[in-house]
Amino acid sequence: MAIIPFYKPTLRRKDMDAVLQTMVDERIGPGERKNLFLKEFCDRIGFAHGVALRTVIDAMICGLKILNLPEGSRIGTGVLAPSYYEDVVRSLGYELLLGDIDKEHGCLSQAEADRLVQEEGCKALLLHEPVCQIPFGVDYKELGVPVMEDISQSIGSSFEERNAGSWGDLVVCSFEEDGVVSCGGGAALVFNEKEHKTAATELLSNTGSHVELPDMNAALGLIQLAALDEHLHRRRELYSLYTKSLMKTHHRLFGIGHIDFEPNGYGFCTTLDSKAEDVIAFAKKYEVSAKRTFADSLASHHQEAFETYPVALPAFHRSISLPIYPFLSQSDLQVILKVIAHLP
Amino acid sequence: MAIIPFYKPTLRRKDMDAVLQTMVDERIGPGERKNLFLKEFCDRIGFAHGVALRTVIDAMICGLKILNLPEGSRIGTGVLAPSYYEDVVRSLGYELLLGDIDKEHGCLSQAEADRLVQEEGCKALLLHEPVCQIPFGVDYKELGVPVMEDISQSIGSSFEERNAGSWGDLVVCSFEEDGVVSCGGGAALVFNEKEHKTAATELLSNTGSHVELPDMNAALGLIQLAALDEHLHRRRELYSLYTKSLMKTHHRLFGIGHIDFEPNGYGFCTTLDSKAEDVIAFAKKYEVSAKRTFADSLASHHQEAFETYPVALPAFHRSISLPIYPFLSQSDLQVILKVIAHLP
Incomplete structure (x- = not known):
């Protein structure tokens, strides 16, 4: 008997056909399917604008940049968030501060969020939602600093009609091989503010076509969202x-x-x-x-x-x-x- | 008559089959095919080590980081290089200085390279080789600062047996839709120094699986290299x-x-x-x-x-x-x- 693998992407004939079609159409780089995937994702999560990129690192960096925080800002997150949060925050010259999680839901606890913002002066919170969890009963936004919610592990989770993606001013989601939605690799950042949209467009003006999700990957994401x-x-x-x-x-x-x-x-x-x-x-x-x-x-x-x-x-x-x-x-x-x- | 498009990726049945196979195998994220693609690319260009990433921006940033230059260093390049070179260099707190190109080959001229390094104190050169060109007759390495050669537009070009990729201490190449080799999107950075390998591994320790080229894209690159x-x-x-x-x-x-x-x-x-x-x-x-x-x-x-x-x-x-x-x-x-x- 072979060992049962730890994860497997959910790939059906439809997924394969969609990827194949991008190659038949000779449209494999970032293009229309990327735009369509982003739109579907925005609709699903309930946001107006966004960017579909190749890495969650870029998506988070983009998210922090468009918040336009003061130089050297402190950023708070839960201590069970992935190690690469540190890389993201440091690459911008910010400082990452950690808080404990809530026993009930595994996300950053309300008390720790309060401490990070009010006592430690954090200018933004990165909300990691580990393995399916969402922070029910907490409202980080009340603290008055922007919240970037990472739904890579919680997309689709809900509690009493409140869905993952409703705790953040910005929402980021990765689409890796082990994700509930997979593009082979990739990520999206979504937001509502017009000024964030302007800032993101400006930010990607030189690099856009080199960092945005290729259509080959987006085509897979489209089918994955449809089957979500x-x-x-x-x-x-x-x-x-x-x-x-x-x-x-x-x-x-x-x-x-x-x-x-x-x-x-x-x-x-x-x-x-x-x-x-x-x-x-x-x-x-x-x-x-x-x-x-x-x-x-x-x-x-x-x-x-x-x-x-x-x-x-x-x-x-x-x-x-x-x-x-x-x-x-x-x-x-x-x-x-x-x-x-x-x-x- | 339809307009003749500006570019088209060269995709045959074999390319499609290879991508399809990653999905059949349920191995679409960064894995074995990424490693294999990187190895083939290293062999082709004549380098020992490297990384295969999702964006050329990341590849260039990785290249500059592993050079471990002093804070605020000046970096030189030719003025016909892509605008995103500025984004790359600025993101690391370095300063980009520009030089004129050589009339013969369109790359940074020897005289301008001399000026950038000897008069302006540039600590590294980014060598962009525009549309097929290679800088024959020039040896930037003699200037004593590391050279990162970008062969995205010159891979495969040669002059009297000297190939694109032989002017740099590090070589970077992007694999976009319009490239001679395409992965739908992606890039590689290659080098020979053991210490660069160690530095790159350290650099990717937290982020690796999120920024490395997905197998879905690498599978395409493998066939593209084989048909190069x-x-x-x-x-x-x-x-x-x-x-x-x-x-x-x-x-x-x-x-x-x-x-x-x-x-x-x-x-x-x-x-x-x-x-x-x-x-x-x-x-x-x-x-x-x-x-x-x-x-x-x-x-x-x-x-x-x-x-x-x-x-x-x-x-x-x-x-x-x-x-x-x-x-x-x-x-x-x-x-x-x-x-x-x-x-x-």
């Missing part, structure tokens, strides 16, 4: 099955457990009582890939700071994720459910 | 036919006219005696796209500086390019040859 609801449906089904299996153990689901939460099923993450390495080895014995969820997060540079990040650090050390994607076969699914139900 | 010699052969044939047609007029070919020059046929550029706009309109009358070759170059910000850039500025104002690519039909070719022979 179907994919979300399946991912949620799986998430729900996994959750039930997990209830047979003493382990806890990471993040929101509320019945009104509709996760996007980007990932399935549990925070263990036991050592992550042992559980990963256990899963591997049954040919199931498992990974430490937050190994590449900013917390990796603060591994011992339990007093500063009392909620995030245990999650950092002891959270693992298991494979979850629409293309899991029925037999794979049974194996994974069994592994979850018996996690040591 | 065949494409170069056809492009050179066309270039030679165009050149002969141009000799029936009083217009001059841009750059090297020497018989030992093997252009890559990326573009066909002539510097006019007449107004560019008139000639573009003339070509359009016969359904042939034509464009001002250097409209987007750095010279666009110095349009009146004829005394500072006596060679480049006439080229900036009065150079036009005509369609040249392997997929030109025989009838299109005849029309273009006729238009060239009668350029007003």
Whole structure:
């Protein structure tokens, strides 16, 4: 039996045909399909304008630049955000400050957001929403600084009708191979303000055609967006099955457990009582890939700071994720459910 | 009759199959094909190491970063280089200084390179090789500062066995839709120094998987590289036919006219005696796209500086390019040859 891969893009005949068509049409670079993809994404997330770029790094840098923050500004984020947030913020000469997460939803906690803005003087917040989670009950925007919400792992998640993408003044989303929506690679940044649109256009005036998403990749994204609801449906089904299996153990689901939460099923993450390495080895014995969820997060540079990040650090050390994607076969699914139900 | 497009990527069944296969294999993000493409590119250009990224902007930034230049360094380049060179250099806090081009080959002249390094104190040179050209007879490396050579428009060009890519300590190449080698979008940076490899690896440690070329795009690049010699052969044939047609007029070919020059046929550029706009309109009358070759170059910000850039500025104002690519039909070719022979 081959090992069940950790993730798989959801690619059907339609996806392949769309990419193929860009080559038949000899339109593979950034063009009309890029524009169309961006429009569909804007409509889906509920924003008016945006840019579709090749990397989430560029998208975040673009987002921060159009905010026109003072030189050397402090920027706040949660400590479970990806390490590359540091690269983004530093490349602009800003300083990244970290806050602890909320136990309920795994995103930056309200109290920590308050501290970062009011005490530490952060001029903007980068809101990372880890594995399906959204910060229900929090309103960062009230703090009066711009919020850039990263829905790469939460696109499609909702809680009582409030969707991922509704917490930010700007929203960024990456479309990597492991994403719920994939372009093979790429990202979008969306916003509503006219002045942001003007600033983004100005910013890309020289580089545009070299950094915007190629049509070859956008064509894939278009089909992925069109199939998103179907994919979300399946991912949620799986998430729900996994959750039930997990209830047979003493382990806890990471993040929101509320019945009104509709996760996007980007990932399935549990925070263990036991050592992550042992559980990963256990899963591997049954040919199931498992990974430490937050190994590449900013917390990796603060591994011992339990007093500063009392909620995030245990999650950092002891959270693992298991494979979850629409293309899991029925037999794979049974194996994974069994592994979850018996996690040591 | 439809207008003959300005460029067309050279996409055959093989290219399509290769891209399709990445989707069938569910390996569309940066992975093995990216590595393979990079290796093939390194071998072709004659370098040991490198990175394959999604944008030429990132590739150039990576190149400058691994050179580890002093803060606020001055960087020299030719005034016909693309405008985005300014974005690249500024994003790192460096200052871009411009030099005039050589009348013979259109690249930065030896005298101007000397001035930029010895008088102006430039700590590195960015060598742009416009439309097929290579700087034969010049050796920038003797000046003792690192040279980053951009072969996006010259890959495959050679003069007496010396190839594009042999003038730089580092070489960068973009693979856009209009390139001789296309990935739909993307770029590579290659180098020989071990320490550059270490620096590049360190630089990409957090961001790597988000900025490296997706396999979907790399798969296309692999086939394009495999077919490169065949494409170069056809492009050179066309270039030679165009050149002969141009000799029936009083217009001059841009750059090297020497018989030992093997252009890559990326573009066909002539510097006019007449107004560019008139000639573009003339070509359009016969359904042939034509464009001002250097409209987007750095010279666009110095349009009146004829005394500072006596060679480049006439080229900036009065150079036009005509369609040249392997997929030109025989009838299109005849029309273009006729238009060239009668350029007003």
